[in-house]
Amino acid sequence: MPITTPVTMSCTRWKINHLKIESCLVMKTLTLSLILLACILLTACDQSQSENTETQRSQDTTLSRPYTDAAGRQLTIPTHPKRIIALSEVDLDAMLALDVQPVAATDGRGQDGFPRYLDDSKTQGITSVGRLGNPSMEAILMEKPDLILLGGFYTDQALAKLSAIAPVVVTYTLREDWKKGFERVAALLNKQEAYDTFMIKYDQKIQQVRKRLGDHIHDTVSIIRWNPKGPMFMYNTVFASKVISDIGLKRPEYQDKGGAPHSPILSLESLDQLDGDWIFMGTLMTQGDAVSAMASATSTPAFKALKGVQNGHLIPVDGSMWTSVGGPLAAMQVLDDIQKAMSQADE
């Protein structure tokens, strides 16, 4: 029963195979050592690279100064930065308000270009480096910046990568007022005078609007967004709400809360929470779509029953500044919008 032939046969085969195995082993060790070599080189280059940047940076010491940014990070930044990249809308807005153009900036929130409320003439010549919150590192690198402004929302990874390219200043933290960011940007750019001028203009405008309001000064202002699946309102942490409180106007009781920027989707049965003496309805889309959002909102009977709507105080506005984040220029425009709305209502 036992079979012996295959064993002897396969023994000869195995001898042949052993030769092959040896050659295979040689190949394996070769590739392995190649990979090892590559690894060593890579680690080596990591070190040499950091030395390299160190020396490059130390050359600039005469023109640089220490700085502590909004996130509390200790930095060394150029005293007179030339090529600045603005990675948040407040930064871009603030720079333009101070009449300085960044070399590059990110697109506006939910838009395919710079924020809509900014003048085209002002943004001309600025390169776009991609979406807000997710800019292209390579595009930023190509601009060879000497200072990067980053405010609000950022990720630690992005911060680390950007810091390798140029000093990154966090100009404001998430819940901070736009004024703080503006102030810091002005200080960074050595534009104290322009800052003061602008803030005086802003205060004057506030006074002007207040005067215009007259008796309406105690009115409540509701800021809402309309989705086809249901409406939502903005809490008082949102940018426009701060401008409104600067004027002295109030938010409706339900909406006068902190925390999240906007409420979850509201039930159509509870639309009374949207009500206010004035209802500003923002969309992220262009004016045409805002109208269709209006149409779908006003086709809801419960919405039509709102006090603000019946008084004709429903005002469609550009959501890209009203319901999200903006800087000094946006604040001015919000004031403009309110003023315009008031005068239209008066007519």
Next chain:
Amino acid sequence: MTQLNTTQPSVYKHDWLMRLGPLRLRVPRRVVMVNLLLFIGLAGIMLASLIMGDFDISIMQTVRALLGHGERSHLILINDIRLPRVITGMVTGFGLGLAGTMLQTLARNRLATPEVLGINEGGTLAIIVIITVSTSSLFGLWWVAPIGAAITAAVLILFGGGRVGSQGYRLLIIGLGLTALLRSINELIISRQNLMHASALYTWTLGSLATGNEKVNIPVSIGLLMTLPVCLLCTRWLTLMRFDEEIAIPLGLPRRGARLLVIGCVVVMAGLSVGAAGPIAFVALAAPILASRLLGPSHVPMLTSAWTGCVLVLTADTLGRLIAHPQELPVGVVCSVLGGPFLLWVVLRQQAN
């Protein structure tokens, strides 16, 4: 010899046999060849993904930058932007490929992948919760993903792991239920964020290599390397797990122990990958299918599948940077757009045979 072959077939016809002291190792020729080819492919795609992109850089400049010479912008581009990205891609592809092949073999069903069973989704939820709860935005907390994945897997084992059932169907249904549950919680959390946070989270849930950096790469690779030997130890069990229990157990498969160990490995592998780059779709499904086509049916493709995963992820990422120029498509999107037709191709080919 030919005459002998027809009557007495050689068992190890396709293998190299090695005697190293007391060790007797069998190295299937095809496995070696396929892995060699994959290595060459991987090296090529690594180089390509270092060279290609918005920023123009030549091969020589790339190599010089890798060695630490050249312009400062080149050094930053290669060492701080592209290399970490490539490494993240490798790590993720490796983990997903291995986890996919192990889970598919365990459940004896091609559909059983970490993403279908909700293990990826569990990792994602953990990260989303952590990001939402913390005031600053910390994507650096990669380690919560394996923990989330482990909790999901624990639920999975608790409810369904004891009985994988006929071809893993029980496990799959429970997994699908878990996936639905976790995904809707994820979407609920995302819908309550502001748009800024939400779209950043959304990009993350699609799987993206753009955030890759050493702080994540190094611990994740250490984790993977430490789990790898355990996975390889499971290989012998996995080859048995392809059979019914009534074949496998008499052949010496420890029923519960093997299953727990394999699921444990899958959790660590998938969790680490999710932590590094988010849940990249399709790699865990496609890599084992491709690898087993390359290797043939007699092997469970372990390392081969892992390397295939690396190649897939890196190729997808490189394409994602080229296709939508000047924008970048996250690797997960490219994977699912290309993975779909690929799966169709596999299905049609298989049927035609």
Next chain:
Amino acid sequence: MSETELTSSSTQFTNPASDARSRVLCLVLLCLFILAILIVLSMIAGAGNTTVKDAIGYLLGDALRRNDENLDMVLRTLRWPRTVGALVVGGAMGVAGAVLQTVTRNPLADTGLLGINSGAAMGVVTGITYFGVSTTLGYLLWSMSGTLLGTSLVLLVASTGLAGVTPLRLILAGLGIGATFHGITAMILLSNQTSYDEYRYWVLGSLAGLHLRMVLQMLWIIVPGILLAVVLARSLSALILGDDVAQSLGHQPAKIRILSTLSVTLLTGASVALAGPITFLGLLSPHIARSFVHHRIGSLIGLSGLFGMIILLTADILCRIVVKPFETPVSVMIAMAGAPLLMWIVLSNRMLTLTHKEMR
């Protein structure tokens, strides 16, 4: 197992078929009873300030309350369309799920796996992004066309080739096409944040803001879909025994599959259009139904529809009251309650394994 089905006409003293039939009848009556209660509850419960007393008064025809304009608006234009919508969508989803699982002989089959939902999502996102759609009617049309595109592609791919449409092939083709659609959706959303902003609410599914008119319009699609499913029930119960058996019983497996897929498309397309992608429902309700009626496909389809209605209506009522005055997305509610339920079904051995030799 299927003996009851085949010998139902035999004249024995103890007829197992009639026994089963009366059991199903009892179940149906029970379901209808529960539904009636739920409908009343749905009219009473809400997120707003309307009190339960007012609502009951209105329902009972209290003249004073009938004339209350606000009350009339809440009940007639908000709650009633929602209730009807939940019944229609739940029923359609349940029937579609049962047909899909039967025809693919696969307990995992649901509209998500077949790429139908991804098709709908892609349609909606395309509509939002490139055609500025922002009304419910617009969503409806676009999701419908996306669904049609998805299913016809799945069918086309699955039926080219030598072996014809096999269950596994259908699922894998669906998975592949679904993934592609999903990727394309993500591509569009990434390059357009405005669309993403709308999408992230749509994808959660909701019955809020439905107009009765739209629900009734959708009945033109849903009713034929359900009728088709009912007509197919007999052939499907033969198909569950395998293609060979079905063929020898005089059915044409390929034709049955195509017709079933058509029915599923009509039902899912319409319900996704109305309420957004509520995937889990289509997986869950057939499993519950199967734990009662096993292999009687006709009853399975009917019961699955009823269970779909019950689940969706319950979920929708909960959505309104859990985080008053806000809305919880209905798919979240279903998944939260449904996942444990599904696990229980699977664990308690109530899940009958369908024939799945072909799944490998």
Next chain:
Amino acid sequence: MQLNVTDLYASYTANNPILKGVSMSAKPGHVTIIVGPNGCGKSTLLRSIARLHRPDSGRITLDDQDIWQLKPRQAAHRLSLLPQSPVAPEGMTVINLVQFGRHPHQGLFQQWSDQDQLAVAEALQLTHLSDLAHRRLDQLSGGQRQRCWLAMTLAQQTPLMLLDEPTSMLDLGHQVEVLNLVRKIASAGDRAFVIVLHDLIAAAQYADQLITMRDGKIIQTGHPRDIITPELIKELYDVDVRILTSPDNLTPIIVARQEALV
């Protein structure tokens, strides 16, 4: 290696025992065949011995060692099972499959040996599969595939072999061949076989020890010549039969009576 089963109770669902106190034994060199009507617990008994189903109570020992206390691998060295309708992963070749029989004898660092080569070749030769060694399983006929599985079990070279209806897929020629093979291996003296069989005539012809079961209990045990009577068959299957005697070796041949065929 002596197999002893004492007072075995087993069930799949609570309160519904399949095995109700089964005791049996199998000796090396003997072929033990279990017969009985459908659902009498034959397969469950075999599955319990093969460690696939944990019994509620009772002991199963191999040479006085409880099999449930063995490590999986130790157990695989002692017993092998040919299940009823096994399924192989797609695309496997015959030799791939048969090689799996050597799995318990190999290790992570002992992946091959002369012994393995020998055992596989022997198993292939015994089952007449040498010529088909490199064919794919899915290209073979049902009978050939059944022989592949048998070859795999043989290659495991265990002292106790459990076969669950090994002849169900085979034609008469191959049935006889397989059972003759079993007899031949058993008569070498060091292996014990426990086989579940439906074919009463074959069972009577090949068994050294016939175990008859009904409703989870053993009705009678013994050499077929000693125990097969019309009364026993009636008790087992509710069928009236006549017992003839084979002219070759005097084993009983069971034939259903004419009136029983009505």
